[in-house]
Amino acid sequence: MKSKVPAYPYFGWMAVFTIIPMLFVLYFAFIGDDGQFTLDGFRRLADPYMIAIFLKSLWLALLTTIICLLIAYPMAYILSRMKLNTQRTMMLLVMLPMWMNFLLRIYAWMMLLENNGLINKLLGFIGLGPFQLIGTTGAILAGMAYNFLPFMVLPIYSVMTKIDGSLIEASQDLGCNFFGVLRRILLPLSFPGVITGITMVFVPAASTFVISQRLGGGELMIGDVIEMYFVGAEPNFNTGASISLVLMLVILIGMGIMNLFDKDEMEGMLI
Amino acid sequence: MQENILTLRDIVVEFDGERILDKINLSIRDNEFVTLLGPSGCGKTTTLRIIAGFVEPNAGEVLFEGQKINGVPPHMRQVNTVFQRYALFPHLDVFENVAFGLRIKKTPKDELNRRVMEMLELVDLKGFEKRSVQSLSGGQQQRVAIARAVVGKPRMLLLDEPLAALDLKLRKEMQLELKNIQQSLGITFVFVTHDQEEALSMSDTVVVMQDGVIQQIGTPEDIYNEPANAFVADFIGDSNILDGIMKRDFLVSFEGQECACLDRDFAPNERVDVVIRPEDVDIVPTQLGIFTGTVESSLFKGVHYEIVVDVSGYKWYIHTTDNVEIGAQVGLKFGPEDLHIMHKMFDGTTNVLQGEVVGEDEIEFLGVRFTRENLGLPVGAPVRLTFSPYDIIVAPEEDRDATVYVESVIYKGRFSELIVWKDETQLILRTQRDEQVATDIGVDFNFDHIKIEPLGEKADA
Known part of the structure; x- marks a missing residue:
């Protein structure tokens, strides 16, 4: 057994930045402003308006995940089969937007989608539009998919590069056409990357904020609601913490179900 | 006479402007065991990939039972491949790896089970069905790869150096x-290897x-006993290769x-290579030998010295x-x-090529420039340059005069004779160094030894 000493700083880190904040959330979720035990926060979440926002957020996160997966999967495959130098350049381009401030990117999308924004102007040149782009669900999805795409591409790309080209050739040699290769070789072997990608997109997408306010014409997602309860005009830590807790549980259950899948599929893959 | 199952006709393959295969013509009969043998970089694997359908030739025809199959994708061809590193599917167990091709062909379950089990028995892997392929040894993985490739009864099996990763005994x-x-x-095998013993x-x-x-x-007998040229003789088994002249x-x-x-x-007085196999030379008392020499070393090899x-x-x-004693004087005899x-x-003992005067006392050839004092030729005049194989020196250092591509290396007792290419020109050189074919090497020229003659209109008479 190796010494545990090198791990101590990380234990400390996790205690300070993960465990203690979680305990705070737990505390505020059940304790009101007056310091008494209360379930008020959860009661407020049971409001039909709040449930609608909650479900819509999960639904938008799901759609975002699907869009990202559909774009990222073929992209990761094609990238992984390119020359090494091209791969590096392309990955750099995928990562590049992440070096810019998140808010800045959202404002850029607003400029694009506005009624007299860039897209409508370009469409105008060929005699189309203007269309109502900003303030729609489509705009929210576009912003979220754009924002989270790298988190889907990276894990899938990293498993794809590990799939030996000779495996693909071997399956073609044994009679697989394109779809056969996809179904029998690529999907099973890239599955761990897909699971990671889904997790890394769905979780932050479900609790995202600002995007829907800015691109969805002031529409709120659950992340925005939580933000309001903590830093809004009338802060209510109790309600904010309650919603956070429920959201966390829902995501945790979702991930748990997916991990079950994961284990079933992966049995043959473990060495 | 059996029918040809596969014919390659004038196959040319180029990658990035480099010619990998140059007009390959090959016919393979049904049920034949054919081996493609050569050093690495000789194009044998590319030939195999053309047959499998992974590489499309730039020119030439691939005929399978008389039908042109250029452009037919790999999954539509009646050939299967055993890959160099086996390429077993890591997410499937032994049974599913072997059953892979049959599942795609939607073989009925009973038949599939029967054929997979038969095949596992043939390759001596019964009882391993449920094992993961990564838990197998190299030899066992090799057998799975073979079983997987032949279970679908292909007309032809392609094997790409399948034994290269195994130890000697297993091989x-x-x-x-x-x-x-x-x-x-009764399947036609096309086998790729660089191991001449395996091929023979x-x-x-x-x-x-x-x-x-x-x-x-x-x-194999023809190749060994009657090699077509010095390269084949040198590559197949050990040889003594000497420069000779055919008197008549x-x-x-x-x-x-x-x-x-x-x-x-x-041709009368044609310069030739003389090849003598080591086992064809007898050691005799000096007075009976054609040549006499000194024994320099003796190694016991199990069967022979x-x-x-x-x-x-x-x-x-x-x-x-x-055995003979080291240092002894002996005679060598052969019939x-x-x-x-x-x-x-390579015709010629020396390198003869054309250059041009590009400046006062300066000559350029093959992109290389050198100066010669008191040249006295006008700029633009073509010249003939002659220099011996010893005037090209293999130089691995950075600041060499030129980079050349090694086409062949033949060991000739005192030195290795290299035939190399620079641009479109063939050069011959001799070196004590051990160089590899199909590689680029750096060379320096011994400029002082280059003989320069004006070509065409003579310089001032």
């Missing part, structure tokens, strides 16, 4: 086993390749001796069952039937 066993599998299933012991036909060109096609039919002169031989139809005898600088390799006479692969 010998697998050679026998492969031959048995080929005979019991397993094949019906050996195809020797070098630098994208087929050097010789023949039975049945008489060759080399190393200052004239010897009777069985070869004819060469490998003895090196120095005859005025040339190192003769001799295989014999009787006319032991000499194999071959045309030279």
Whole structure:
């Protein structure tokens, strides 16, 4: 057994930045402003308006995940089969937007989608539009998919590069056409990357904020609601913490179900 | 006469402007065991990939049973491949790996089970069905790869150096086993290897390749006993290769001796390569020998001794069952039937090429410039440059005069003779260094030794 000493700083880190904040959330979720035990926060979440926002957020996160997966999967495959130098350049381009401030990117999308924004102007040149782009669900999805795409591409790309080209050739040699290769070789072997990608997109997408306010014409997602309860005009830590807790549980259950899948599929893959 | 199952006609393959295969012509008969043999980079694997459908030739035809199959994708071809690193599917167990091709063909369950189990029995892997492929040894993985490729009863099996990763003992066993599998299933095998012993012991036909060109096609006996040129002789087994001159039919002169031989139809006084196999040379008392020399080393090889005898600088390799003492004076003897006479692969003993005067006292050839004092030729005048093989020096250092591509390396007792390409020009050089074919090497020129003659209109008479 190796010494545990090198791990101590990380234990400390996790205690300070993960465990203690979680305990705070737990505390505020059940304790009101007056310091008494209360379930008020959860009661407020049971409001039909709040449930609608909650479900819509999960639904938008799901759609975002699907869009990202559909774009990222073929992209990761094609990238992984390119020359090494091209791969590096392309990955750099995928990562590049992440070096810019998140808010800045959202404002850029607003400029694009506005009624007299860039897209409508370009469409105008060929005699189309203007269309109502900003303030729609489509705009929210576009912003979220754009924002989270790298988190889907990276894990899938990293498993794809590990799939030996000779495996693909071997399956073609044994009679697989394109779809056969996809179904029998690529999907099973890239599955761990897909699971990671889904997790890394769905979780932050479900609790995202600002995007829907800015691109969805002031529409709120659950992340925005939580933000309001903590830093809004009338802060209510109790309600904010309650919603956070429920959201966390829902995501945790979702991930748990997916991990079950994961284990079933992966049995043959473990060495 | 059996029918040809596969024919390659004038196949040319180029990658990034480099010619990998240069007009390959090859016919393979049904049920034949054909081996493509050559050093790495000779184009043997590319030939195999053309047959499998992974590489499309830039020119030429691939015929399968008389039908042109250029452009037919791999999954539609009746050939299967055993890959070099096996390429077993890591997410499937042994049974599913073997069953892979049958599942795609939607084989009924009973038949699928029966055929997979039969195949696992054939390759001696019964009881391993549920094992993960990564838990198997190299030899076992190899067997799974073979079973997977032959279970679908392909017309032809392609094997890309399948034994390269196995240790010597296992490799010998697998050679026998492969031959048995080929005979019991009646499938045409096309086998790629760089191991000449493997090629000779397993094949019906050996195809020797070098630098994208087929050097010789023949039975293992033909290839060994009657090599077509010095490259084949050097590559297949050990050889003593000497420069000689064909005096007339049945008489060759080399190393200052004239010897009777069985070869004819060469040009009078043609420069030739003389090949003598080490086991064809007898060690005799000095007074009976054609040559006499000093025993330099003796190595016991199990069945024979490998003895090196120095005859005025040339190192003769001799295989014999009787040992001799190191330092002893011995005679070397051989008969006319032991000499194999071959045309030279490079005509000329020296390099002759054209250059141009590009400045005062400055000449350029093959992109290389050098100066010569008091040249006295006008700028733009063409010149003929002549220099010997010793005037090109292999130089690995950074600041070399030129980079050349090695086409062939033939060991000739005192030195290695290299035929190299610079741009479109062939050059010959001699070196003591050990160089690899199909690689780029740096060379320096001995500019002071280059003989310069004006070409065309003479400079001021």
